[in-house]
Amino acid sequence: MENMTMMRSSILFSGLIILCTLSSFTSSAAELQRFPHASKANGSISFLILGDWGRRGAYNQSQVANQMGIIGEKLDIDFVISTGDNFYENGLTGIDDPQFEDSFSKIYTATSLQKQWYSVLGNHDYRGDVEAQLSPVLRKLDSKWLCLRSFIVDAEIVEIFFVDTTPFVDKYFANPKGSVYDWSGILPRNYYLSNILKDVDSALKDSTAKWKIVVGHHTIRTAGYHGETKELVTQLLPILLENNVDLYVNGHDHCLEHISSPNSPLQFLTSGGGSKAWRGVVSPYSPSEMKLYYDGQGFMSVQITQTELDIAFYDVFGNVLHKWGTSKQHYSFMGCLLSLCLVACAAELQRFKQAPKPDGSLSFLVVGDWGRRGQYNQSQVALQMGLIGEKSDIDFVISTGDNFYEDGLTGVDDPAFNESFSNIYTAPSLKKQWYNVLGNHDYRGDVEAQLSLVLRAIDSRWLCLRSFILDAEIVEFFFVDTTPFVDDYFTNPKEHTYDWRGVTPRAEYLSNLLKEVDSALKISTAKWKIVVGHHTILSAGHHGVTEELVTHLLPILKSNNIDFYVNGHDHCLEHISDSDSQIQFFTSGGGSKAWRGDIKSWSPEELKLYYDGQGFMSFHMTKASADVAYYDVSGNVLHKWSISKEIDSATHRTFTYS
Numbered sequence: 001m002e003n004m005t006m007m008r009s010s011i012l013f014s015g016l017i018i019l020c021t022l023s024s025f026t027s028s029a030a031e032l033q034r035f036p037h038a039s040k041a042n043g044s045i046s047f048l049i050l051g052d053w054g055r056r057g058a059y060n061q062s063q064v065a066n067q068m069g070i071i072g073e074k075l076d077i078d079f080v081i082s083t084g085d086n087f088y089e090n091g092l093t094g095i096d097d098p099q100f101e102d103s104f105s106k107i108y109t110a111t112s113l114q115k116q117w118y119s120v121l122g123n124h125d126y127r128g129d130v131e132a133q134l135s136p137v138l139r140k141l142d143s144k145w146l147c148l149r150s151f152i153v154d155a156e157i158v159e160i161f162f163v164d165t166t167p168f169v170d171k172y173f174a175n176p177k178g179s180v181y182d183w184s185g186i187l188p189r190n191y192y193l194s195n196i197l198k199d200v201d202s203a204l205k206d207s208t209a210k211w212k213i214v215v216g217h218h219t220i221r222t223a224g225y226h227g228e229t230k231e232l233v234t235q236l237l238p239i240l241l242e243n244n245v246d247l248y249v250n251g252h253d254h255c256l257e258h259i260s261s262p263n264s265p266l267q268f269l270t271s272g273g274g275s276k277a278w279r280g281v282v283s284p285y286s287p288s289e290m291k292l293y294y295d296g297q298g299f300m301s302v303q304i305t306q307t308e309l310d311i312a313f314y315d316v317f318g319n320v321l322h323k324w325g326t327s328k329q330h331y332s333f334m335g336c337l338l339s340l341c342l343v344a345c346a347a348e349l350q351r352f353k354q355a356p357k358p359d360g361s362l363s364f365l366v367v368g369d370w371g372r373r374g375q376y377n378q379s380q381v382a383l384q385m386g387l388i389g390e391k392s393d394i395d396f397v398i399s400t401g402d403n404f405y406e407d408g409l410t411g412v413d414d415p416a417f418n419e420s421f422s423n424i425y426t427a428p429s430l431k432k433q434w435y436n437v438l439g440n441h442d443y444r445g446d447v448e449a450q451l452s453l454v455l456r457a458i459d460s461r462w463l464c465l466r467s468f469i470l471d472a473e474i475v476e477f478f479f480v481d482t483t484p485f486v487d488d489y490f491t492n493p494k495e496h497t498y499d500w501r502g503v504t505p506r507a508e509y510l511s512n513l514l515k516e517v518d519s520a521l522k523i524s525t526a527k528w529k530i531v532v533g534h535h536t537i538l539s540a541g542h543h544g545v546t547e548e549l550v551t552h553l554l555p556i557l558k559s560n561n562i563d564f565y566v567n568g569h570d571h572c573l574e575h576i577s578d579s580d581s582q583i584q585f586f587t588s589g590g591g592s593k594a595w596r597g598d599i600k601s602w603s604p605e606e607l608k609l610y611y612d613g614q615g616f617m618s619f620h621m622t623k624a625s626a627d628v629a630y631y632d633v634s635g636n637v638l639h640k641w642s643i644s645k646e647i648d649s650a651t652h653r654t655f656t657y658s
């Protein structure tokens with residue numbers, strides 16, 4: 001599970017473009033395919049860069065891979081970049097070449113490396129079936145793999161421009177020696193090259209990212225064996241300089257190298273030490289420009305925030321060979337414009353992925369309103385969740401909020417995190433990812449503590465964001481921050497103090513959130529759509545209906561044909577089957593204190609369950625069916641409900657009750 005945002009709403013993206021266009025950006029960016037990659041919750045990004053590697057583990061390839069795994073974990077990397085020459089000696093023979101597994105999948109096995117890999121092609125890759133490496137079939141074999149000739153990764157604070165450099169090099173055409181290059185797709189060559197240069201130039205000009213990185217296989221500045229690539233020096237370098245690119249990163253020379261000139265901010269970085277190295281050839285180079293030349297194997301790391309960029313080079317033992325950093329405090333015109341766009345367009349919802357089981361099914365539990373240090377039957381509910389969780393082999397847990405009573409957490413070091421979460425939900429079956437939203441009680445403490453990555457470091461199950469998307473293939477979950485919708489907390493907070501940091505100005509926050517949810521729902525192609533929030537929409541419980549959500553959120557849920565709305569807030573277990581729409585409203589707010597004793601009258605046609613006491617819910621879903629069940633503190637089933645969908649139709653439904 002990681003935030004691999006392979007598909008961000010193109011609607012949002014065009015929104016950004018339109019806004020930026022209004023602010024004088026005219027030509028919209030190039031033909032280059034774009035891959036959005038969300039930054040970490042705190043806005044930073046980190047990644048590794050590796051080049052010239054695929055040799056079935058030989059020549060220290062495996063040792064480098066091993067150290068990448070260790071450093072990758074330490075830096076909590078978001079992705080990996082390959083600078084090409086992915087498979088030696090002659091690329092892949094086809095999509096079924098076993099070398100794909102032998103040199104890639106079976107080598108980079110560390111957990112931290114199971115992230116998206118963004119790869120360009122090197123000259124050796126062009127000596128095989130070049131289209132094999134570009135094929136989506138490889139992505140099916142190993143979902144980390146993503147290789148295109150030229151493309152853009154938009155990681156918010158940094159934009160990375162991948163350039164296909166091999167076709168620039170004259171000698172591969174004029175004097176290929178014994179090698180046969182697969183030039184399919186790049187002819188006529190002059191046309192291909194001039195288009196790339198134009199696309200890269202205009203994409204760089206349109207970019208409002210704080211940092212810009214260009215990645216290619218071939219060298220521009222190097223003291224290594226191959227030396228400088230004169231075609232890139234004359235054709236690509238002027239574009240990099242003109243557009244204030246921060247880093248040019250390449251492979252090709254089998255070494256690690258850092259060159260920069262005192263009168264230009266552009267850094268030239270070679271990371272080509274993925275396997276065979278020790279060439280023993282180094283040309284003399286100005287010592288004021290040569291920051292590192294290492295003739296052996298290794299890789300590099302990059303860590304970026306809004307203001308800092310830090311790189312490091314590592315050898316096969318993980319020793320740091322060289323470190324360098326720079327900062328940009330100064331907010332340029334572009335920077336201001338970017339923040340304007342960000343305010344106006346609002347951050348698109350962060351996306352997380354969760355793979356279903358191999359049989360295509362998905363099981364999870366839902367609990368809400370729980371954190372009371374085990375009191376009020378919290379521990380009993382936790383115990384039963386552990387048993388049912390094991391029986392249904394759950395994939396994850398959802399919390400509908402009010403995670404910590406009475407007033408959220410006081411900070412990231414609040415022992416309530418241990419006492420109400422880590423030390424309560426101890427069953428092995430509950431050691432899965434927890435996806436949490438915030439409730440109104442959470443907003444009464446240090447709200448940012450619950451969102452902090454520090455908690456994830458203390459207990460890796462913890463994942464709490466205000467609003468986000470979980471893409472579980474057959475089901476897409478839309479987690480919505482509902483507390484800021486409720487007028488009373490603002491106009492009549494009584495003795496409570498709410499932490500509204502990050503939520504003001506409120507009107508803008510809410511309208512952005514509704515827009516984001518609506519457009520994310522519209523582009524969703526998942527078979528099932530489930531929206532999760534803390535507050536009720538339809539409920540017969542103590543708090544009852546949340547009018548603000550009925551007015552603002554419910555129309556969006558209806559118009560996008562969601563299947564279920566799941567909430568907490570009322571401390572009960574409840575199932576309302578809306579007679580106005582196909583939406584099922586599930587309340588799972590029985591994680592601890594319950595027995596409120598007040599229930600409003602509700603149409604018996606719609607109210608399938610109201611249980612005033614403690615408990616939780618389970619879901620079992622496939623492409624074609626969903627089964628939900630409600631359990632009390634003793635694990636007794638209070639209510640079961642099922643629905644099936646024909647595989648090809650979202651409308652034909654059959655209902656069964658028990």
Ligand SMILES: *[C@@H]1O[C@H](CO)[C@@H](O)[C@H](O)[C@H]1NC(C)=O
Nearest residue numbers: 040042043044075076305453
């Ligand atoms: C952002 O979070 C990561 C942990 O995922 C951490 O390593 C990094 O130091 C944080 N950066 C800042 C600027 O807080």
Ligand SMILES: *[C@@H]1O[C@H](CO)[C@@H](O)[C@H](O)[C@H]1NC(C)=O
Nearest residue numbers: 059060276277278296297316
């Ligand atoms: C593997 O790395 C070690 C340490 O850098 C080096 O001494 C050795 O020559 C390398 N082996 C190969 C085959 O390159």
Ligand SMILES: *[C@@H]1O[C@H](CO)[C@@H](O)[C@H](O)[C@H]1NC(C)=O
Nearest residue numbers: 376377593594595613614633
């Ligand atoms: C714990 O659960 C039992 C069984 O439902 C119930 O009788 C009892 O009142 C609950 N205790 C509390 C403190 O809610």
Ligand SMILES: *[C@@H]1O[C@H](CO)[C@@H](O)[C@H](O)[C@H]1NC(C)=O
Nearest residue numbers: 412413414415417418422458
């Ligand atoms: C939580 O418990 C773990 C071990 O169970 C301990 O290492 C950690 O310091 C505790 N944290 C707090 C904030 O109590």
